[in-house]
Amino acid sequence: MKTKYILIYITAIGLLASSCKKFLDQSPISTPTDATTWQSDGDANTGVAACYSLIRGAFNSSIGYYAYGDLISGEFVSSDDTWFQNVLxxxxxxxVASTAVDNPLLKLRLFTPYYTAIAQSNRCVSFISAMPNSAFNGTSDxxxxxxxxxxLGEAYFTRAFCYFTMCRVWGDVPLVLENTDATVSQQYVRSPQATVLKQAIADVNKAIQYLDWKDNSSSDRIVRADKGAAYALLAHIDAWIGDYAGCNTACDAVINSGSYSLTTPGNFMDIYKGQSQESIFEIAQNTLAEASNANVYYTLASQTLSSPYIIRTAPLWKLDNSVVTQLYTDTNDVRFKKGFISISNGNTSLYECIKYTNIQNVNNNTAxxxxxxxxxxxxxxxxxxxxxxALCGRPAPDYGTALSLVNTIRSNRNAAPLTGLNSVTILQAVLDERGRxxxxxxxxxFDLIRFGRLxxxxxxxxxxxSTAExxxxxxxxxVDPTLFITNSKLTQTAFWVGKVN
Incomplete structure (x- = not known):
């Protein structure tokens, strides 16, 4: 058994582009050594850009962003892939067999990619802080x-964003803030989630202090953090920990900034092409240099789409038709009209979500x-x-304003307003509207978890x-047992003790 775990560990870490001498602090490939960089504005820019690239890599590892956030939520009824079915x-x-090096369950149990991004954020915080102002572009001090x-604001944001992401997925996680060259023998304990998120909030507040609001003239708008992205992250952290007063305040900062506007009904699908006026923060992958092959097995497109978008007769992740029809009861709702199609799979009719169909052939090669x-x-x-x-969840609820916000969104999406609701049904209406x-x-x-608590x-x-579970x-x-090989202080997630093979 020990030999099996060692083989899995070596293979998995190799696949994640990790150094064999490092565990949490892993440098992105081709990054110059710290001794010869961090000298100029361009060095700082490159260092921060690597943070976003590494986050993209973490989210795309076994489609993690959507596997964690959607596959297990009830939106899907089944997967044709056995391992994704286990996830669902x-x-x-x-x-997980030692030979199953591409197994999505193995990768989804590893938090190593997020620590790769955090290590880069830590280096940016450390080295950029030490750089003199004169090293940066500008006509004045x-x-x-x-x-x-x-x-610096972007580095604090990306670190906070990674820790928030990991806390929602794993709960307690190791908190590493120093710019350290940790070897595989380095021991890290799992810090309480409350401690980790307290640090994330501190980082976000620094980001808010350092960053400006969105610059519409910048080609990097939305895909790099600004003050709006930081406030949005703070709002989500506050909601996750149940601080709905803080969540409400952070939401107001975004809404009242005037930096963002809802898309028109006719342009709803433009959101998913990237950098729309509605978007606050995105992970960039809408250029050929950032994109992935839609036909490659472990990509979102390969799992959720079919012909003519990709080479597949039916999606591998099957949507639950009943969930779709229960959510979208208004036939005029553009979110349903533009975001879904009905396809046939043998004698079965399936809904297919087509939000992510901005797909392009390369050199006329359909493969x-x-x-x-x-x-x-x-x-x-x-x-x-x-x-x-937040208005529903705070100690003095304001259900009327909450319903008004729901109906503002519905009106913009050509859906009829909701009326005649009471406090209990308004809370459910907010959950349903977020689902739509x-x-x-x-x-x-994560919505289901928060509302379950509420x-x-x-x-x-x-x-x-079950409710007990x-x-x-x-x-x-x-966490995957392979991580225990080099870190005896790392413990299993409480519910899963004795349940992971």
């Missing part, structure tokens, strides 16, 4: 300081189709509905978590 069914402790602070959709993380509709949640608005956008799982600790999952924290992922 909450069989996260299933044994004030301009140069602002430029330096922008890079090589690149998916050019950015990963949309935060957008205005999400924040407005998060504010509605953010379908297959990486939010649904509703008294009940499980809202229909596919593998929900209260016991089954929705937090186990």
């Amino acid at each position: 069914s909450f069989k996260w402790g299933a044994a 004030a301009d140069q300081m602002a430029r330096k602070n922008k890079y 090589y189709k690149v998916s050019l959709n950015n990963i949309v993380i935060f957008r205005l509709a999400d924040i407005e509905l998060l504010k509605a949640e 608005e953010l379908f297959l956008e990486g939010h649904r799982t 509703m008294g600790g009940v499980s809202l999952f229909s596919n593998g978590i 929900f209260l016991a924290g089954k929705y937090y992922w186990p």
Whole structure:
């Protein structure tokens, strides 16, 4: 058994482009050594850009962003891939063969890619802080300081974003803030989630201090953090920890900034092409240099689409038709009319979500189709509905304003307003509206967890978590046993102790 884990460990870490001498602090490939860089504005810019690239790599590893946020949420009824079916069914402790080096369950249990990104953020914080203002572009010391602070703000944002992502997935995780060259023998304990998120909030507040609001003239708008992205992240952290007063305040900062606007009904699908006026923060992958082959097996397109978009007769991840029809009851709703099609799979009719069909042939080669959709993380509709949640969840609820926010979104999407609701049904309406608005956008799982807590600790999952299991924290992922080989202080996620093979 020990030999098996060692083989898995070596293979998995190799696949993640990790150095054999490092565990958490892993440098991105081709990054110059720290001794010869961090001398100029361009060095700082390159260092920060690597943070976003590494986050993209972490999210794309076994389609992690959507596997964590959507596959297990009930949106899908089955997967044709056995291992993704195990993910969907909450069989996260299933044994993984040592030869299954591409196994998505193995990769989804590893938090190594996120620590790769965190290590880069830590280096940016350390080295950029030490650089003199004169190293940065600008015509005055004030301009140069602002430029330096922008890079620092992005580094603090990306670190906070990674820790928030990991806390929602694994709960307690090791908290590493120093710029350290940790070897595989380095020991890290899992810090309490509350401690990690307290640090994330501190980082976000620094980002808010250092960053400006969106620059519409910049080609990097939305795909690099600004003040709006930082406030949106703060709002989500506050909602996750149940600080709905703080969440409401952060949402207001975004909404009242005037930097964002909802798309028109006719242009709803433009959101997924990237950098729309509604978007607040996205992970860039809408250029050929950033995109992936849509026909490659472990990509979102390969799992959720079919012909004519990719070479497949039916999606591998099968949507639950009943969930789709229960959510989209208004036939005029553009989110349904533009975001879904009905296809035939033998004698079965299936819904297919077509939000991510910005796909292009390369050199007229139908076997090589690149998916050019950015990963949309935060957008205005999400924040407005998060504010509605905060208004319902705070100690003195304001259900009327919450419903008004829901109806603002519905009106913009050509859906009829909701009327005649009471306090209980308004809370459910907010959850449902988030489900309609953010379908297959990486939010649904975490919405179900937050609302389950709001509703008294009940499980809202229909596919593998009872209320007792929900209260016991089954929705937090186990860590893969391979990580225990070099770190004896690392412990298994509480619910999964003794359940991971």
